[in-house]
Amino acid sequence: MTELPKTFDPAEIESRWYAHWEDKGLFAPERPGADPWTLVNPPPNVTGSLHIGHALDNTLQDILVRHARLKGKDARWVVGTDHAGIATQMVVERQLNARQQKRTDFTRDEFVAKVWEWKEESGGEITGQLRRLGCSMDWANERFTMDEGFSKAVLKVFVELYKQGLLYRDKRLVNWDPGLGTAISDLEVETTDVKGGFWRIRYPLADGSGSIEVATTRPETMLADMAVAVHPTDERYTALVGKQVKLPITGRLIPIVTDEHADPELGSGAVKITPGHDFNDFEVGKRAGFKAGEMLNMLDAKANITQTSDGLIPDDLIGMERFAARKAVVERLKAEGWLIPHIDKDGNEHDAEPRTIATPFGDRSGVVIEPWLTDQWYVDAATLAKPAIEAVRSGATKVVPKSWEKTYFNWMENIQPWCVSRQLWWGHRIPAWFADDGKIFVAETEDEAAQQAAEHFRSGEVPSPKVIFLDTENVRAGNEISGWIGKAEDAGSKPIDRDTVVLRQDPDVLDTWFSSALWPFATMGWPDAGEWKNRYPNDVLISGFDILFFWDARMMMQGLHFLKEVPFKTLYLHGLVRAADGAKMSKSKGNVVNPLGLIDNYGADALRFFMAAMESQGRDIKMDEKRIEGYRNFATKLWNAARFAQSNGIGASATLEAPEATLAVNRWIIAETVNTVQALDLALADLRFDEAANTIYQFTWSRFCDWYLELIKPVLQTEGAEGADETRAVAGWVLDQILVMLHPFMPFITEELWSKMGPREHELIVAKWPMADARALDPEAAKEVDWLIRLVSEIRTARTELNVPPGARLPVHVRDASGATAERLSRQEAALARLARVDQASGDAPEGGALQIVVDEATFVLPIAGVVDLEAERERLKKAIGAAEKERDGLAGRLNNPSFVERAKPEAVEKARADHAEKAAEAERLSAALARLG
Incomplete structure (x- = not known):
């Protein structure tokens, strides 16, 4: 066991652990025989930088892949970047313009070489930022939509669609x-x-x-x-x-x-x-x-x-x-x-x-x-869409939230031909060559195009046509041949004879979305032998709803057409991250939030947890920096709980199964842990990220830190106390389960605490997910400790509402207690005395003011005469009740006014409703406190 520092420092932990995970290959550990589990990231533009939408999207993906890895699956998160034709060309052209140069000062090949140079030097900044977020991607196999293997797949798809009559050239209006x-x-x-x-x-x-x-x-x-x-x-x-x-x-x-x-x-x-x-x-x-x-x-x-x-x-x-x-x-x-x-x-x-x-x-x-009326290349999207429509209708691909299905069907059933050509220099060059008579030859390579052309132009007069390739964009002035500038060495500057066929490649490139539509299988080696045979279809795709048609639907079409299976079993569509007032973020409004700044201030774990806790199946998320700060406090609370554990001899657990326990408090926390595992598994299976995050949050903060650690202090801190060893074993086991369950959401702090609580066989990232063992459930222990927590909570609330001094110890008289309650009071007397600052008293309560609390069948009477000025307290409560009721009624009046509800901004109406509910609850709570005084 290594003693933890007093202060939790996210920055130092994050950089150290991420480098360790990546260096040791722990994002793609060898797991022969394990079930494959795969998802692919929506490839960010190579020109991009991390924005708040990326932070949400990738956090959700990382939660799922870390969870699958902990469940023992051969989990792989395929990572890469998109060449982003328009965006990247714009970046490089702007750099040239700053040097008083323009793209056309260079040949096409020279310009493309400059783009590749920019990509190697400056592109992919976002991949480093994804690392800062904690994304456990398979960086060792990072892909790029212009890399050699991927380009091979793109060319094959184009040529095959052309041969099948599903891709054609047409003159149509375009944007x-x-x-x-x-x-x-x-x-x-x-x-x-x-x-x-x-x-x-x-x-x-x-x-x-x-x-x-x-x-x-x-x-x-x-x-x-x-x-x-x-x-x-x-x-x-x-x-x-x-x-x-x-x-x-x-x-x-x-x-x-x-x-x-x-x-x-x-x-x-x-x-x-x-x-x-x-x-x-x-x-x-x-x-x-x-x-x-x-x-x-x-x-x-x-x-x-x-x-x-x-x-x-x-x-x-x-x-x-x-x-x-x-x-x-x-x-x-x-x-x-x-x-x-x-x-x-x-x-x-x-x-x-x-x-x-x-x-x-x-x-x-x-x-x-x-x-504008122009010749472009088109894909017959209507034909490709039919199997993709049926795949969602049949449930082969499940869309979450289901409400998006209607939008999907509406667009796919009315889909127009997909224009896939772009008039750029950066991108996948269209593999089509034109002869002087207008004949088009589509092939994966120049050699294949030459063979097609030679066959087409072969005749009795010209039995063996010679084919050369010319390209006006790749040669400087001079060397002109029949109106075209020669590229082929054998063309030189000599006239072309009648036995020679001149082919010119289409100067256009493919739409970026054409290549990224192949992402689920081309990233894994298709069409050659590769992992795609075991990892296709992917298990899930997480995507913003705004690229449902840009990307998701097109992957469905291409995947079903070429591999005859859906590309992903589940499609999860999340909402947008909006500004705190609900407005859409934009640079012009000045309300854009930089996730890297949030990581600097609060740590990646806090930002990740905020994203998960706020993601409610497709609803938009309102930015709330105070909540991120709150989740940083949550991390600090867990850190301090681990320090408490260390100082009381609690260390790493030696078993995946729960230790044997006899004390009710230990049996209770074990059962609570099992319930949490079950609830967490169900929430993640249903992709309820908010429910999953709140489940582990409530268990960690309330059940473990606030209650369990408090309840076991007398056992831990009393020399020779009965059950001390059992309690240390149970506390260590529960803390371990928390670290594992919390790891997908907060990977950095959990890995650090895991490593410091004692010797381990392996890092947390490749540990085993807890077992939801129903045998560990103990209803009687759960009832007893839950009863104790309710009683202590009620007493604490009543003391606070009636201004009882925190240090005052009060006698407590019990009326109408059953035998079971009396036994519980006897067993939990020490805990009740310490946590509620009360002492059990015999006999009837004395006359005079007292606060009364009912828990189950028993009434607990706590005399407070002499501790609190009862008359002054009654007057204070009456005034507070009046003020709360006045505000409540005023807000109710506004909300009952149709003019306000219809004309005010939605956020103003929403705030008025929240304020009304708060004041109504406050008035009710204060009235109950007044009633307790009698």
């Missing part, structure tokens, strides 16, 4: 981010209300017979209009259907068509259709007979005006920034008399009616997103 120059998914678009306008425009009929009115929030897009739509039943326009209008500015002739998208009740009932720049218009255009390849595009990749294929946009608008073009288009429409002015309520004339417009922004670039 285009002009700031990043790439397509992004719907899930990466943030919609914000922005002040804008609603312009009304007259479009003249081509035959000169009149005009038709349309309205728009984006007047610049009229440069690419292809139709005007009216509702089929709108009689106002029946005679115009099939006619043409001649667009102002461009002079383009476009038809008037019918489509139910046009709402007769909105505006004029006629809507302009720009299929190349609006998602709804795209569908209207298809129904009107326009093929995607025929739809007009008026914007380049930077969202500047570009010439349409019909060449009708005036030259002075070409190259103009989109919002500058909006102003120019409006001015021209106004000058030519096509703009219908808006007249406000005061009769003033304006170009447009003011409107608040829901505007899409890129979540990373912060610029307005444009719907």
Whole structure:
């Protein structure tokens, strides 16, 4: 046994123990024959740093993996980071910009090499921060979504999906981010209300017979209009259907068509259709007979005006920034008399009616997103989603909380094709090569692509075509061949002859979520031989609900398609960590909490315990630093309990089973320990983290520290006391069980105490979980000690409420006690005297003021005349009762006022209800105290 310091110092303990665990490989101990148990971490971005959401997510995972390890399973927590295509490229480009350089100053390979260099030097900062949190991950097998083995899996999946017709190239509208120059998914678009306008425009009929009115929030897009739509039943326009209008500015002739998208009740009932720049218009255009390849595009990749294929946009608008073009288009429409002015309520004339417009922004670039018609690669998500839907319906994957199933089904049953290509340089390059005739060859390697191309172009005239690969992004100026710059050595600067096939690889990369969708099996060696054969499916996935569709659903689709099994048996979705007032944390609000700062102040164990205790199956968590401080105090209380144990000869237990016990207090604490193990096992099995944390907290603080250690002090501190050795053995065993049960939540302090309480065969992290042995339950002992605790608690409460001086010893007279109660009083006389500061008295209680307490059938009378000024005490209690009732009734009035409940902020209503309950309880408690005085 090593004596513990007086002060608990989390920082010193944490750094020492984490290094020890990792150096000795204790996060993935060899356990041949043990049942495998696996979970994978949601791979954080390699650019990321630990935020409070990570702290919650990873704490919950670590609790489960440490628990499984203690249960003797071959538990493995797969760890790694995501290459984060957009985020990482942005980081490196910003570094280049700071040096007055840009990405295009380099070849693609040179730029990618710079990203890898950044990754080795600065990337993965978050992995060190996860260590500070105590995450027991399998660092020896850390993965990265761009490492060689993982990339092999990504290429295989792409090629297989392509061969199966589930991945294809198509021209469709995408969310285009002009700031990043790439397509992004719907899930990466943030919609914000922005002040804008609603312009009304007259479009003249081509035959000169009149005009038709349309309205728009984006007047610049009229440069690419292809139709005007009216509702089929709108009689106002029946005679115009099939006619043409001649667009102002461009002079383009476009038809008037019918489509139910046009709402007769909105505006004029006629809507302009720009299929190349609006998602709804795209569908209207298809129904009107326009093929995607025929739809007009008026914007380049930077969202500047570009010439349409019909060449009708005036030259002075070409190259103009989109919002500058909006102003120019409006001015021209106004000058030519096509703009219908808006007249406000005061009769003033304006170009447009003011409107608040829901505007899409890129979540990373912060610029307005444009719907843009472009060629991209798509996955047939609807086909892949069907088995994933059935897996949840059948229970093959259990979703916790179950309430999320409805959201999951709704999204999956209405899923759209998944755009998986991104216009970046950093990421998995799409394994597709284009020939000059437009033929696409998809293969895992260049050699395979060359074989496909040679076979395709083989003919009688060219029996053995020569294939070379060219790449405009990887060679500097010069060395130009047929409009392309040569990469292959055999191309050189010579002209390419007719026997040569030129292949150019698609410059795009894959969406980051495409590769991370393979995480549960590609991290473990798939498609080659590897652990995936024993560790797939994973046991559980813990995820924030906000990536249910980004990641979780896509893993379901890919896992079921390629391995024919669900990727995880249980999906647990937790909520968000919010600011103390319930607001969402954001840098702009200045309410973001740094978990590393909390660890510095209170220790990782306290932060982890807070996360577990507050996590209630998907509900959002309100940040509460005082509670974290409270859990630091909890750790200190456990530390001091261990020091007390050491000073009284209590050390490490020599047995996993409970020691033999004869004293009621020892039989009671053993039974309480067994009950706690049972409750903890059930809570963790049900993923009730809050219930699990509160179970071990209450047992440790209340049952063990506050009561058991107090109850056994006379035995321990009286020389030659009967049962002293038994008590030391039991106390040591219970403390050991606490350390093991608490370890998943508070790994650092528990490991430190485990090591200091005596010699051990192994570290706590690989110890054995307690046995919930029902044979150790002792109902009679439990009843007796519970009775003693209730009696002492009632006496203490009454003394406090009636201002009895703490040091005053009071006589206690007992009325109507049964024989069983009398026997208990006899056995527990010493404990009752010491804990409640009372002495048992015989005979009836004297006349005069006394406090009376009823426990079960017996009444305990404690005379306090002469100890307390009874009249003054009655007056004090009456005043306190009145004050409490006044506040209670005032709060009740507010809560009964519909105006307050409906208009006040939810947090204000919630606080009023809590205050009302508190004051009502206070009034009731004080009234009971007054009644005791008689």
